[in-house]
Amino acid sequence: MIEKAIKTKKNVTVEIENINQLKEVMGLKFKRILFDNMNSSQLKKCLKLCKNKYQTEYSGNASLKNIKQISKTGINRISVGAITHSAKSFDTTLLLR
Secondary structure, eight states: OOHHHHHSSSSEEEEEHHHHHHHHTOOOOOOOEEEESHHHHHHHHHHHHTTSSSSEEEESSSSTTHHHHHHTTTTTEHHHHHHHHTOOOOOOOOOOO
C-alpha cells in the first residue's frame, strides 16, 4: 500500500501510532505524518527522529484542555475532534414554499 501511495502525485499522509511504525516509514517519499494517540513524551521522540523532513500532524486524545501542551512539542498541525463530534446539536426544520 505504501509503495502505491508513494507513486501517486497526490499529497499522502501516513498515520502512525508508535515509534516503531515511524522507523518503518522514515526515508520514504510522502508529505505528512499523522501521529495518532501518543503522549507528549512519545510525540517529542518521534518529532526528533523526523528532523523536519515531513509535515507533522497530531490527532487522537487532543482536546481544548491539552492543545497548548501538544503545540509546545513543535508539531505542525493538531486535529481536535472534540470540536465536531462533541458539539451540541439542535433540531430545526426548514420549510420552503
